[in-house]
Amino acid sequence: MLYWWDRLKPQFSPLLWGIAMGAFAYALNPWAAGLVFGAVLILALLAGYVFAPVPIHLKSTRADADDPLRAILPPLARAVIEHLPAPVMLLDANQRVLFVNDPMRQVVPGDVERKHVSAVLRNPEVIEAIRQTAASGVEGQIEFSLPVPIERFYQAYTARVAADPPAVALLLHDVTTIRRSEQMRADFVANASHELRTPLAAVSGFIDTLRGHARDDPKAQERFLEIMSVEAARMRRLIDDLLSLTRIELNEHVRPDTKVQLEGIVRQAAQALEPLAASDDISVKVACAAEPLAPVVGARDELVQLFQNLIHNAIKYGRPGGHVLVTIGHNESGEVFVAVRDDGEGIPQTAIARLTERFYRVDVKRSREKGGTGLGLAIVKHIVSRHQGRLTIESKLGEGSVFTVFLPAGAPAAPPRPGSPVAVTEML
Ligand code: ADP
Numbered sequence: 001m002l003y004w005w006d007r008l009k010p011q012f013s014p015l016l017w018g019i020a021m022g023a024f025a026y027a028l029n030p031w032a033a034g035l036v037f038g039a040v041l042i043l044a045l046l047a048g049y050v051f052a053p054v055p056i057h058l059k060s061t062r063a064d065a066d067d068p069l070r071a072i073l074p075p076l077a078r079a080v081i082e083h084l085p086a087p088v089m090l091l092d093a094n095q096r097v098l099f100v101n102d103p104m105r106q107v108v109p110g111d112v113e114r115k116h117v118s119a120v121l122r123n124p125e126v127i128e129a130i131r132q133t134a135a136s137g138v139e140g141q142i143e144f145s146l147p148v149p150i151e152r153f154y155q156a157y158t159a160r161v162a163a164d165p166p167a168v169a170l171l172l173h174d175v176t177t178i179r180r181s182e183q184m185r186a187d188f189v190a191n192a193s194h195e196l197r198t199p200l201a202a203v204s205g206f207i208d209t210l211r212g213h214a215r216d217d218p219k220a221q222e223r224f225l226e227i228m229s230v231e232a233a234r235m236r237r238l239i240d241d242l243l244s245l246t247r248i249e250l251n252e253h254v255r256p257d258t259k260v261q262l263e264g265i266v267r268q269a270a271q272a273l274e275p276l277a278a279s280d281d282i283s284v285k286v287a288c289a290a291e292p293l294a295p296v297v298g299a300r301d302e303l304v305q306l307f308q309n310l311i312h313n314a315i316k317y318g319r320p321g322g323h324v325l326v327t328i329g330h331n332e333s334g335e336v337f338v339a340v341r342d343d344g345e346g347i348p349q350t351a352i353a354r355l356t357e358r359f360y361r362v363d364v365k366r367s368r369e370k371g372g373t374g375l376g377l378a379i380v381k382h383i384v385s386r387h388q389g390r391l392t393i394e395s396k397l398g399e400g401s402v403f404t405v406f407l408p409a410g411a412p413a414a415p416p417r418p419g420s421p422v423a424v425t426e427m428l
Contacts, residue, residue: 069098072163087172091117093165095130107146107154107172117170122146126156126170133158134168143175153179191359195238195373199231234371241375245358248302248382256387259295259410260303262336263288263328269307270326273315281321284311289329294409296336298387306383307338309376310403314342316370317401331406335389339404347395355393356381380405 073081073090078099081088087104091097095117100108112120118127129140140158145151155173160166206224214220263286270284277284307326314324325341347355347362354360359374361367367374380403384391387407395401 071165072161072167073099087174089117089170090161091130091134091168091170093134093167095127095134095168098167104172129156129158130168130170133160134166152176188358192238192242195359196235199234199238202231203228203235234368234373237371238373238375241373241379244305245375245379245382248379248386251299252382252386254386256297256299256302258297258300260298260300261293261295262298262303262338262407263293265300265303266307266326266328266338269304270311272308273311276312277315277324280315280318282315282318282324283322284315284324284326286326287328289327291330293328293330293336294334296387296407297410298407302383302386306380306405307340309380310340310405313376313403314340314344314401316372317366318342318344319400330409334409335406336409337404337406339402341400341402343400346397346399347393347401348397349395352393352395356391 069078069090081099082101084101085103087107088099088101089097089104089108090099097112097115097117097120100112105112108120117130121127123144123146125142125144129142132138133140137160139160141155143153143155145153152174153176155175157171157173159169159171161169206228210221210224214224266288267286270286273284311324311326318324319342322343325339327337327339327341329337331337351360351362355362356377358378360377361372361374364374381391384405384407389405389407392404392406393401394404
């Protein structure tokens with residue numbers, strides 16, 4: 001409705017002319033008047049629709065000559081800055097806020113207009129950079145962080161805008177993700193070095209002992225060599241896990257492209273851990289839903305590693321003489337799930353959210369005694385994420401834990417297997 005009206009408005013004068021000419025024609029000859037009136041009216045309407053420019057809804061700057069913002073920021077520039085993804089603020093010569101765009105409103109919420117920058121951005125370095133740019137006209141660039149509500153890091157650029165009256169522009173670039181990943185990498189290197197240093201120190205210490213006072217003591221030599229072999233194995237596991245993690249992370253954004261059946265993969269993973277489970281007198285059962293499982297799109301070796309890590313943990317932190325149950329099935333959303341349940345010590349609720357962090361352990365000593373590297377669940381998380389799945393962890397202290405992996409089904413289910421039993425349960 002408005003659109004038509006906007007287009008026809010400029011044609012008012014032809015319409016008025018048409019009405020006047022129609023009235024004149026009526027006065028001369030009432031019979032011909034109708035034709036002339038109608039023809040002029042239709043022509044004016046058509047001309048109006050075809051030639052009239054569509055008006056751009058921007059306000060005139062002249063109307064607000066006394067508004068300092070209007071004088072330096074024409075409506076078009078304002079509309080463009082408003083839609084920029086980066087936070088932008090304009091300040092007058094006294095460092096009072098003239099304008100903030102939408103992303104900047106997320107950084108400095110509330111009513112900020114006309115306030116001094118020191119009341120809006122509580123960071124002395126930024127305030128000083130703005131003051132210097134306003135005074136000298138030299139562009140500034142500093143990095144700062146805002147601690148609340150969640151710490152965020154910004155690169156701030158300041159520049160004087162040559163306008164009348166002069167203004168200072170502040171532009172922010174959010175570098176939080178970059179800083180966090182740098183911090184994570186530094187922590188990771190520090191943690192990995194620390195993890196390797198401990199067994200390495202043990203091995204070098206025993207080498208010195210073997211060369212020194214244990215030189216002629218075959219019994220002590222035997223004992224020390226055994227410890228050295230355990231420590232060397234620990235270093236090897238750690239290096240293997242570090243390499244796995246790096247490889248999986250490198251491929252994390254590459255979607256696997258082969259269809260695989262989870263049941264065989266889970267059984268293979270469980271079978272490989274059979275001797276370990278037997279040494280702790282733990283039974284591992286794999287129970288698969290009776291109806292045929294849809295295949296999933298996945299990397300077979302990575303999926304074997306994923307379920308080996310989960311079943312291995314269930315054995316490591318399970319109860320001696322206990323039971324590990326692995327169930328495979330479909331849920332209502334069509335996902336294929338694999339749940340690994342143990343009846344071991346369980347995990348405190350506060351620790352659950354941190355379990356997939358690299359090197360996080362609930363009990364470091366216990367993990368080390370069990371040969372853990374603290375990387376197993378981090379590897380699980382990355383494999384699950386590469387397969388666009390999800391991992392849930394439920395646990396009750398003293399009762400046990402359930403780690404469930406959900407993967408999107410990759411293809412429609414195959415026809416039912418003839419004579420398939422209700423549930424296939426296998427004792428390993
Ligand atoms: P680790 O090599 O130490 O086992 P993971 O990344 O596999 O490292 O697991 C991290 C921590 O999570 C473990 O140290 C342990 O404290 C806890 N955890 C993992 N699985 C279980 C489980 N099934 N029951 C109890 N605690 C578990």
